[in-house]
Amino acid sequence: DAMVIQNPRYQVTQFGKPVTLSCSQTLNHNVMYWYQQKSSQAPKLLFHYYDKDFNNEADTPDNFQSRRPNTSFCFLDIRSPGLGDAAMYLCATSRPGQGYNEQFFGPGTRLTVL
Amino acid sequence: SQQGEEDPQALSIQEGENATMNCSYKTSINNLQWYRQNSGRGLVHLILIRSNEREKHSGRLRVTLDTSKKSSSLLITASRAADTASYFCATGPNAGKSTFGDGTTLTVKP
Numbered sequence: 001d002a003m004v005i006q007n008p009r010y011q012v013t014q015f016g017k018p019v020t021l022s023c024s025q026t027l028n029h030n031v032m033y034w035y036q037q038k039s040s041q042a043p044k045l046l047f048h049y050y051d052k053d054f055n056n057e058a059d060t061p062d063n064f065q066s067r068r069p070n071t072s073f074c075f076l077d078i079r080s081p082g083l084g085d086a087a088m089y090l091c092a093t094s095r096p097g098q099g100y101n102e103q104f105f106g107p108g109t110r111l112t113v114l
Numbered sequence: 115s116q117q118g119e120e121d122p123q124a125l126s127i128q129e130g131e132n133a134t135m136n137c138s139y140k141t142s143i144n145n146l147q148w149y150r151q152n153s154g155r156g157l158v159h160l161i162l163i164r165s166n167e168r169e170k171h172s173g174r175l176r177v178t179l180d181t182s183k184k185s186s187s188l189l190i191t192a193s194r195a196a197d198t199a200s201y202f203c204a205t206g207p208n209a210g211k212s213t214f215g216d217g218t219t220l221t222v223k224p
Contacts, residue, residue, distance in 0.1 A: 004156075033211075042202060042214040043157070055211075090156055102147065103204075103212065105156030 003027070004106035006091050012112045013081050021076040021109045023091030032074040033103065034066060035090040043090055049074060050096075078111075086113045119215050120203060126221040133190040135218040137203030138183075144206065146179055148188050151200045151217070160188075160201075193222045 004025045013019040023032065031050050035043035047056045049068045063085070065077040078085055088110050092103040121136045137146070145164045149157040163170045163179045163186065170177045176189040190197055200219045206212035 042216045
């Protein structure tokens with residue numbers, strides 16, 4: 001089945017130690033999104049890619065970076081995680097022209113920062 | 115602040131009852147979507163309603179949209195324990211992005 005896959009599902013890192021979260025999709029969607037979601041809050045968009053075009057949200061800290069080497073994969077790099085970066089990180093995809101805003105989410109990666 | 119705001123923040127009902135949750139937003143939209151999120155999981159798209167639509171149905175779901183009041187409601191009829199989840203509205207598009215509200219946490223008691 002076509003889907004959005006996130007690895008790992010749970011990630012533990014130390015304060016200040018770089019960490020990379022990965023997302024892959026078999027939907028062949030042009031757009032990929034990264035969201036941060038803290039407990040009982042709305043998902044907060046960090047950035048998104050439309051094909052190779054990177055779109056950063058104005059309030060996304062520089063500590064967060066992203067890479068999209070090809071259509072299928074997208075990575076979230078947190079260069080120096082702080083305690084406040086502990087959250088669920090959600091990857092999503094969408095396909096323009098086919099319910100452009102319908103987003104397909106992965107199961108998320110729960111990040112713990114010690 | 116978030117574009118969409120859900121009301122109530124939490125809702126607890128008995129199985130078989132109907133659940134209604136509301137979403138208000140601030141600016142003009144092209145469409146509004148509702149998503150469900152089970153605890154610790156990703157979001158699942160439920161239904162999309164376009165700005166020129168007033169009502170839409172999908173199974174036990176009924177969504178209304180009132181653009182003059184900038185509000186939408188999601189009705190789940192004959193609720194089941196499996197409907198227990200958080201429900202988010204999302205408005206868009208704005209440069210290809212949707213903005214999510216803070217969600218309503220629904221608990222359906224067996």
